[in-house]
Amino acid sequence: MKKYHSYSFSSICIFLLMFSNARAQTNYFTSFDDVEITYSDEGFGKPVLLLHGFINSRTSWDITPLKSELLKKGYRVIVPDLRGNGNSGKPQTEESYANDAEVNDIILLMSHLNSKEFYAIGYSRGSIVLAKLMTKEPRIKKAVLGGMGIDFTDPDWDRRIMFMKAFDGEVTEETKGAVAYAKSIGADLRSLHLQQKYQPVTSIEELGAIKAKILVIAGDEDLENGNPELLHKAFGKSKLVIVPCDHNQTYKTEAFSKAILNFL
DSSP states (O other): OHHHHHHHHHHHHHHHHHHHHHHOOOEEEEEEHHHHHHHEEEEEEEEEEEOOOOOGGGGGGGTTTTHHHHTTTTTTTEEEOOOSSSSOOOOGGGGTTTHHHHHHHHHHHHHHOOOSSSSEEEEEEHHHHHHHHHHOOOTTEEEEEEEEGGGGGGGHHHHHHHHHHHHTOOOTTTTHHEEEEHHHTTTHHHHHHHHHHTTTOOOOOOOOOOOOOEEEEEETOOOTTHHHHHHHOOOOOOOOEEEESTTTTTGSSHHHHHHHHHOO
């Protein structure tokens, strides 16, 4: 009898582990224009959406304390590859990125997953996508914009234009490192160009009308994308946290994770 009970308990543990791993595998979703969007879906609690930055993919979150802590705290963590990145489709036409295509992908994905309410966390360019998403998506109740200042609200933002040109062949001293890195990881340069060309722009007035509770978080050495304090002030309901680090490393820190978990 003891052997039977021991065997049953072990079998249950193995089954649960296999089921958990299955949820962590790559999933596929076909968006509004037949572009395939890949995503991972782990955990079983309140949904939390994570949006990655430029020249990056959903796997960038795998090495962070934040993702592991969210799962430990019982959240359901959903992480897509934004179109043009990772294992998602990389369409080459202008219309495939125009009219907030990335934002529409996320809206449809969260509907596909039957999410009635969810939290959302973006970092760097992921925060830019998230800002526009919040103007269209009332299901977001709390949101975190990481690694971002106010500058993306300007449709003529010089940094966006500089990188748009860089991935179309006009490389400068300031952008050559990013282009070289993109080539080294096999990123699609045409797609990166179009991501910058049609990057969502959310006005300060639109930010002020957002009803969700907001956390703006940035590293104390990170002003690449403008002043995060001004972004914080643009929202009606927001909190600002500054943690020690630079732009490329902040989202990987324990301080970043702790501040977000306290906010959620």
